[in-house]
Amino acid sequence: MKKVCIVGSGIAGLSCAIECAERGMEVILVSPFPSERAQSVLAAGGINAVLSSEGGDSIESHIEDTLKGGCYIAGKESVKGLCEDAPEIIKKLEKLGTVFSTGENGKIAQRAFGGQSYNRTCYCGSATGKQIVTALVMECRRYEGLGLIQRRLWTDFYKALIKDEKCYGAVFFNEARMDLEIIYADYLVMATGGQNALFGKTTGSTLCDGYAQGRLFLQGVELKNAEFIQYHPTTLETQQKMLLVSEAVRGEGGRLYYVEDGKRVYFMEDLYGKKGNLMPRDIVSRTMERTGKEIYLDITFLGKKEILKRIPEVYDLCLKYRGIDISRESIPVSPSVHFFMGGIAVRNNHETNIKNLYAIGECASIYHGANRLGGNSLLAAVHGGRVAADSISEDKSETDVKNFEKDLEEERRKLSTRWASESEFPVVYLEDLVAETLKEDLGIVRDEERLLNGLKDVDYYLSVVEKLKYDKSEMPYLGFSVTGILTLAKVALTCALFRKESRGAHYRSDYPETKEEWQAATIISYDDGKFNVRLDSENVYES
Ligand SMILES: Cc1cc2nc3c(=O)[nH]c(=O)nc-3n(C[C@H](O)[C@H](O)[C@H](O)COP(=O)(O)OP(=O)(O)OC[C@H]3O[C@@H](n4cnc5c(N)ncnc54)[C@H](O)[C@@H]3O)c2cc1C
Numbered sequence: 001m002k003k004v005c006i007v008g009s010g011i012a013g014l015s016c017a018i019e020c021a022e023r024g025m026e027v028i029l030v031s032p033f034p035s036e037r038a039q040s041v042l043a044a045g046g047i048n049a050v051l052s053s054e055g056g057d058s059i060e061s062h063i064e065d066t067l068k069g070g071c072y073i074a075g076k077e078s079v080k081g082l083c084e085d086a087p088e089i090i091k092k093l094e095k096l097g098t099v100f101s102t103g104e105n106g107k108i109a110q111r112a113f114g115g116q117s118y119n120r121t122c123y124c125g126s127a128t129g130k131q132i133v134t135a136l137v138m139e140c141r142r143y144e145g146l147g148l149i150q151r152r153l154w155t156d157f158y159k160a161l162i163k164d165e166k167c168y169g170a171v172f173f174n175e176a177r178m179d180l181e182i183i184y185a186d187y188l189v190m191a192t193g194g195q196n197a198l199f200g201k202t203t204g205s206t207l208c209d210g211y212a213q214g215r216l217f218l219q220g221v222e223l224k225n226a227e228f229i230q231y232h233p234t235t236l237e238t239q240q241k242m243l244l245v246s247e248a249v250r251g252e253g254g255r256l257y258y259v260e261d262g263k264r265v266y267f268m269e270d271l272y273g274k275k276g277n278l279m280p281r282d283i284v285s286r287t288m289e290r291t292g293k294e295i296y297l298d299i300t301f302l303g304k305k306e307i308l309k310r311i312p313e314v315y316d317l318c319l320k321y322r323g324i325d326i327s328r329e330s331i332p333v334s335p336s337v338h339f340f341m342g343g344i345a346v347r348n349n350h351e352t353n354i355k356n357l358y359a360i361g362e363c364a365s366i367y368h369g370a371n372r373l374g375g376n377s378l379l380a381a382v383h384g385g386r387v388a389a390d391s392i393s394e395d396k397s398e399t400d401v402k403n404f405e406k407d408l409e410e411e412r413r414k415l416s417t418r419w420a421s422e423s424e425f426p427v428v429y430l431e432d433l434v435a436e437t438l439k440e441d442l443g444i445v446r447d448e449e450r451l452l453n454g455l456k457d458v459d460y461y462l463s464v465v466e467k468l469k470y471d472k473s474e475m476p477y478l479g480f481s482v483t484g485i486l487t488l489a490k491v492a493l494t495c496a497l498f499r500k501e502s503r504g505a506h507y508r509s510d511y512p513e514t515k516e517e518w519q520a521a522t523i524i525s526y527d528d529g530k531f532n533v534r535l536d537s538e539n540v541y542e543s
Contacts, residue, residue: 001026002399004392005169005183007157007212008191010038011129011378012361014136015385016189021143023393028183030152030172032207032477035137039193039205039362040381043129044246044313046121047093047382048375049086051108057118059083066376069115069280070341070369071504071514073225073521075542078348082367082376085383090122093382097135100124111310112251113374115280119251121375126246126313132378152183156477157212158411160188160357161404162219167357168402171411173477180415182408186399187392189350190216190359191385194340198489200435202337203235203244209431213344213363214484217491222353222525224345224365224541226488227496227506230372231444232338233284234297234331238321242336245318247374248311249299249331250277256284256333258293267291282371282505285335289444296330303327335444339377341368341505342495345523345541349391350384356399358392360384365521366541370504418479419470427470427478430461434489437461442493447510451497458490491531495522498533 002025006013009031017029031038050057062083067074090108094100100122103109113121124131143149154175161168161182169184195210196202217223234249234256235242250256256277257264268276268287277284288295299307304327307315318324324331344352344359346366351358361381368376441454465486470479499522501515502508521536 002187002392003028003185004187004189005030005185006189006191007031007170008038008193008361008363009035009151010040010191010193010361010381011132011136012381012385013189013191014133014140015382016191016360016388017149017385018136018139018143019386019389020392021146021148023389025148025389025393027143027149028152028185029140029149030155030157030183032154032156032175034153035133037207038133039196039208040378041129041133042203042205042244043132043378044126044244045113045248045251046111046123046128046375047090047132047378048113048116048120048373049090049122049379050083050118050120051087051090051110051122055118057120061117062086062120065116066367066373067369069371069373070367071371072369072519073503074367074369075348075539077542078366081348081387082380082383085386086379089379089382089386093132093135096139098124098131111248112278113247114250114278114284115373116375121251123248126248126311128378132382156481157190157192157215158480159215160219160221160354161402161407162354162357163402165220165353166355168404171404171408173480175477180408180412182404184401187356187358189388190344190357190363191361192363194343194362195488196337197431198434198485198492199337199438200432201241203232203242204338208362209481209485210488211481211484214486214488214491216344217524217526218484218487220354220526221357222345222523223491224342224521224523224536225370225495226342226492226524227499227522228341228370228504229337229442229492230281230339230341230505231285231335233281233288233335234333235336235338236318236322236324236331236333243317243321244338245297245331245333246311246314247278249297249314252299252302252310254297254299256288256295256297257330258291258295260293280371280373281338282507285444286507288335295333297333298330299326300328300330339372341365341370341372342492345521347541347543348387350388351391355397358388360388370506415480427468427482430465430482431478431485434458434461434486438489438492442496445507445509446496447508448497451493454493455490455497458486458493462486462490491524494531494533495524498522
């Protein structure tokens with residue numbers, strides 16, 4: 001029986017675990033926290049699929065919108081697979097217990113999201129992520145009962161076991177025992193989500209820090225499109241984080257405006273017409289930033305009854321965390337880091353450049369090109385799990401075992417030299433510093449000077465980090481993860497400096513045009529201590 005170790009138990013990890021179990025494989029699903037704390041539960045707006053051609057929608061249109069939204073650097077074949085699988089995915093999620101909102105005809109209701117030609121976003125009120133996670137967890141439990149899935153909590157990824165460009169499992173940090181341990185597996189699937197913590201206060205979870213991607217990069221795994229970071233245009237600042245004001249609000253007719261000479265200026269509609277508020281996120285965010293004004297989002301005209309029916313969670317969130325009753329007043333909004341189009345480079349079957357090492361969900365880069373359309377990432381998380389499970393179950397190559405116990409001892413020794421019982425260095429400061437640097441130098445609008453400045457700062461942090469000792473009792477995970485996190489920050493800055501054009505979420509004020517010769521993915525690798533960046537014009541990752 002093939003043994004698959006999946007790292008991360010958000011929607012991508014859960015989906016892959018279930019699909020592998022369905023195909024008779026043994027699964028170990030590892031994460032530091034239960035699925036209910038994964039960032040996936042925050043997803044509010046919905047999941048895209050063409051369910052009917054009645055209103056004129058088609059799978060071809062979904063494919064074209066996705067490719068266009070991604071500024072034509074996502075692979076056509078992978079996007080085709082994603083959109084074709086979408087109706088089947090909705091059926092399956094519903095069968096597993098996801099309660100989708102329905103229209104008056106009793107059929108699944110679909111709303112408009114940015115960059116879409118038709119209403120194709122299925123939703124569960126404004127708690128789509130929670131509903132899907134709950135359904136998948138229940139199914140996972142069933143397979144746990146059957147002995148096919150084993151869930152492991154309080155366990156953090158440390159490094160992959162790689163020999164001769166092939167993966168054999170991973171080393172983990174067991175938080176209960178405060179020690180490293182090996183899990184051997186025929187296949188390792190990374191599903192560790194995005195990199196929000198790199199930017200401090202964002203819409204996402206601080207548990208998504210990108211450490212795994214950074215560490216894998218240092219182990220020879222190629223990363224892709226790291227410069228494409230999506231700023232969500234409508235977020236609401238609170239003490240702890242930027243609250244997402246879901247695109248569903250604009251999908252339900254919400255209007256963006258600023259006030260000039262006592263009058264409202266609906267700037268997106270003035271610039272782009274009726275659908276202006278629902279332009280792709282990169283365009284809305286940049287336009288908002290350019291106005292230099294306080295921006296507001298108005299949905300009051302919908303009335304409380306409809307608001308409570310269609311976007312109840314947005315109503316609750318604004319009231320609870322900022323005391324704003326959105327049925328009576330406009331919401332003050334600003335753009336904030338939200339989603340990462342870049343990540344681990346994978347082929348169409350979700351395998352990386354290392355044999356038997358896969359990546360799925362937000363930590364992988366494949367479907368979204370230069371900019372993701374709302375509703376497409378939940379879809380990609382579920383679909384990626386299915387594709388990886390298919391590929392693994394069909395793989396006929398021999399599985400073999402290697403012994404890594406000596407390496408484990410070496411890692412234990414290295415780690416113990418990093419820990420001091422009474423170190424007073426608060427390692428979280430480094431996270432704060434890198435977040436400040438990235439916000440300043442890798443923002444919505446970039447230029448060479450700022451990017452070089454950011455690189456200089458991150459290089460400095462990297463030069464000190466190796467010399468620091470960490471208090472093991474305080475934050476064991478941060479102590480070893482910070483190098484990986486900083487490495488990923490350097491990767492993103494390096495890729496942003498490399499791409500001398502503007503495309504999707506990557507806007508360079510010194511290279512404002514989109515150029516044909518850059519219509520390709522950015523691939524970055526680590527060889528002999530150096531960061532090497534290239535354009536993948538031959539589409540090696542599209543096969
Ligand atoms: C506020 C918000 C709203 C959103 N709304 C929508 C929406 O309406 N529609 C849509 O399509 N998309 C939406 N998204 C995006 C979407 O939710 C994510 O892209 C998707 O859920 C990612 O799923 P995932 O399984 O890849 O990652 P996650 O759900 O982030 O799961 C990652 C898993 O990896 C684990 N992990 C992390 N690091 C480690 C480590 N070092 N070792 C071990 N495990 C680790 C975590 O604990 C977690 O279990 C939204 C995102 C946010 C932040």
